């Protein structure tokens with residue numbers, strides 16, 4: 001079997017076209033969705049991510065602001081900055097690019113973002129809401145995985161979903177979203193003995209580890225769907241995922257590549273969350289009834 005390649009770029013374009021229409025509609029009613037991205041320090045990878053997020057916003061006709069603060073910014077200065085963005089009516093979504101410099105407490109800063117503007121979905125309020133299926137802003141990467149599966153017509157209900165990785169930004173929220181979708185979920189991590197025993201039993205296998213090509217074809221059940229969240233830089237500068245693409249492709253029924261798989265979906269879901277935040281402010285969404293939607 002040779003797997004179908006799930007094209008994250010094309011699926012992103014599909015969702016962005018819909019978001020563009022909704023943005024145009026909102027702008028015509030007097031509200032331009034606005035995203036503020038705050039970056040502290042000089043990390044080059046983070047700067048690339050931040051620029052890409054701003055560009056994607058602008059392409060949809062959204063307002064975007066990038067605030068690059070010096071590495072010496074203190075915790076108090078950063079939280080005061082976030083408070084100003086909380087009070088700014090032109091800003092519907094706030095994203096603080098992680099990781100922050102060591103002297104700053106990431107969690108304290110995330111908790112400063114007003115939950116209605118927490119478009120990354122990382123604050124306690126949104127994480128808690130996710131657990132009881134009521135999140136307005138599911139974290140972008142795992143939400144992007146769900147939207148990819150939905151777009152490809154791959155049902156989760158009744159499937160055994162195995163997630164490798166239990167981080168707060170990918171593995172755990174992914175498990176919650178898969179549970180909500182009716183999957184039977186197993187979460188593996190660095191303390192899991194005999195990982196292959198679990199991955200070989202997955203109908204849908206999600207790899208979110210950060211170790212280049214660690215999931216090899218012999219760890220994949222024939223016909224499984226393989227979603228590779230990992231982004232690893234090889235010594236030659238090229239990017240690769242957590243899955244050994246060539247050997248897994250020969251066994252799986254569908255697989256995401258790296259790059260061009262989950263990565264573009266993450267930014268697209270950030271746009272979706274920002275748009276939804278603006279629609280809520282404009283009264284176009286019933287906050288009580290409308291949760292976990294596109």
Ligand code: NDP
Nearest residue numbers: 141165166167170189190208209210229230231262263266
């Ligand atoms: P973390 O480092 O926070 O988490 C990694 C997880 O993998 C941990 O739960 C860890 O287990 C587990 N793990 C480590 N080694 C093994 C092993 N040998 N066997 C099984 N499990 C293991 O990473 P993130 O969740 O933040 O990111 C994971 C990957 O996804 C990275 O490559 C990152 O770059 C990428 N990523 C991609 C995004 C995208 O847009 N495509 C967005 C976010 C992340 P334990 O908890 O026991 O330590």
